[in-house]
Amino acid sequence: MRPEFDRYISVSAKIETRDIDWEEARQVGLTEDEKFVLTYFSDIESQTIRYLRMLLQMKIAFKPEVSAFLTTWNYEEFFHGYELANLLAACGHPLEDNRIEKVKGRARLNEWLEMLFAPLLSKIFYHQFPAVYLAFGAIQEMTTLRGYERLQNMTRNPALRTLCERIAKQERRHFAWYFNHARELLEQSPGARALTRKLLQFNWVPVGAGVKNPSEVQKLFSILFSGETGRKLVNEVDTKMATLPGLEGIRLMEPYFERTGAL
Ligand SMILES: [Fe+2]
Ligand SMILES: [Fe+2]
16 A cells, blocks of 8 residues: 555544534624535535545546545545534524535536536546546635635634634645645646646636525635635635646636626
8 A cells, every 4th residue: 555545544534523612612602604604614515425426437536545535535524514514503503404405406517527517528538537526626625725724713613613623634635635636647648637727717616606606605705715815815726726737827716706706
């Protein structure tokens, strides 16, 4: 086994919540903005299994180190959504029982790669497509990570702060995995580089844009990343993605948020 493989497996776990003081969380409560952000995040986290289904179409998904990552990644993401929903409930704002089903029902075709007619394209570009998936994964994980970090700094609720810190630690690993593996595949194939660049440029949307309407995406962005913090985030993410082979100079977040008027 590769050392990287062992390292990942040994740290993967459900986020720890046994030491969280839910009563204190209830007393401090959540702001309206926090309720909105937590519901948004919980909805998105709980849809991760749909992405797993797409990722499993890749042949490389069955390479031992990739399948180990995908399994643990999905397990970790599930508990992100689950614990955020627990916090909402502890603070007196439970999500509906059938929430996951309801959100799934709202999912529009343009969510992440489904909008790309992924199954069809991935058959045509069988060898190039894994790089596309992994590059999309990298940008989504990075923006999610920054969202949790920001929420951690903004909140007055100690339980929320702890949850964000622990979730962010896992999101950081997710991002590193997607980013490094995307780079590996992009380095190997000019076709993958060209396809990834095209599809990111034409089809990338922020996390959740398929299950949330544009005004909800914009609201989330304006709560967490208003003004200068937003411009900084957008620039940082675009600059990082542009370091991947074939993506030199690419701008993804900037044009999206300029279009929506959020920047
Ligand atoms: Fe997550
Ligand atoms: Fe993640």
